[in-house]
Amino acid sequence: MSKAPTVEDVARAAGVSRQTVSNVLNAPDIVREETRLRVRRAIAELGYRPHVAARQLRTQRSSTIGIHLDPYAGGISGVVLDRFVHALTEQAGDRGMRIQLYAARSPAEEIARMRELTDGGEIDAVVITGTFHGDPRTRWLAERDVPFVAFGRPWGEDDFSAPSHLWVDVDGAAGTRAATRHLLGRAGSRIAFLGWPAGSGTGDDRERGWREAMDDAGARGERLVCEEDVAHARALVADCLDSLGMVDGIVCASDSLAIGAHLATADARVAGLPVVGFDNTPVVEALGLSSVEQLPERVAAGAIELLMGNTGRIISPRPATPGHAHVLVEPRLIVR
Known part of the structure; x- marks a missing residue:
């Protein structure tokens, strides 16, 4: 097994002193940017990791x-x-x-x-x-x-x-706004939103993006309320398709809701109805559904x-x- 790189190795690779490396790790503001970048580059190339226990003893912090x-x-x-x-x-x-x-x-x-x-x-x-x-x-x-x-x-x-x-x-509103605009341009003006009950900060923010995009386009669509449950979403969308007739697309507050909506459209033999989720999980990727990725x-x-x-x-x-x-x-x- 090769020996783990040391502070001295980093200093040698960066062409600086051991103290300069220590300053970059513990007080980078006092080091010139050019030198700081050179030391960080050497740290990355060598795969150096500070000795956490030693740092804790020195700084009285757990890091x-x-x-x-x-x-x-x-x-x-x-x-x-x-x-x-x-x-x-x-x-x-x-x-x-x-x-x-x-x-x-x-x-x-x-x-x-x-x-x-x-x-x-x-x-x-x-x-x-x-x-x-x-x-x-x-x-x-x-x-x-x-x-x-x-x-x-x-x-x-x-x-x-x-x-x-x-x-x-x-920015959940930005995500659903982009999804709604995409469906307005591709599918038609009757874009529904399937989201959680009001009062959830995250859910309300995602609903806001849909409303803003619809208002900007002068379009109207149904707001469907559902708990975070695939089966519930499937049943709700199925009922709405029966009572409301055809919608042009559905923007959802989550991928779970999108999967339920997708299954309902398949049940109603309108499998071509576009559904967009939120989270871009592997499940919607496997189903071929569009989704908003959060970029964690x-x-x-x-x-x-x-x-x-x-x-x-x-x-x-x-x-x-x-x-x-x-x-x-x-x-x-x-x-x-």
Whole structure:
């Protein structure tokens, strides 16, 4: 087995001193950009990884970011978060950080786990997912000055000009707007939207994109309400096709709903009716359905950037300054 590269190896490859390499890893702001880039290039080429235990002793930090591992829910859900956690782990590793997964079945239980991990010095920061209005997790973290970023916006009245915390999210409205415009141009003006009951921040945002595209085109379409369930979506769309007659296409808030709608159109012998999902999971790819891809790798990059900036450490605490507190990732429509 070959010997793991050392700081000295990196310094030699980059043509700098050992201290300069250390500065790039721990205080990059004091290093000139040209030198910093040269050292990072050498680190990447050699595959160097900082010795985490040594860094912890030196800085009194764990160099670890905690993130909640969602419980297995079956079905096709969870693919996006799986990709996000994988990308977060890779990108944190590139910055000399580790990811600590923890399980919890409720916000209260998650707060208890975060308390154990922060009090024990096992994590320096937290990434939370699945935010909602009045989320007690964000309030708990903010009150204790624990650095954190959310995958999901605060869902307040003004998350952009007056953000309550750092957040990164996917622009769901942009995704459904693109999907709706695609169907308006390809299928016709009667484009329905199949989404969740009102009150879900994510769902309402995705519905907004459909409404905006329809209004811009002067078109009208049915808004269908369904829980996140393939069988329920299949039955609902089947009933609507019977009662409303033909629609020209359906934009869905998720791939699960899109699969249900697709099965209903096949049952009604209108298999050519275009259906667009949201999440671009392997299942819709196998079925040949178009879908909106969230690009979780870009979300992960945004989360790391908000937590660490252009430094080699967690920024603590970082205020939620308007214009600098969020990263909004525009998704990509995959047409099949």
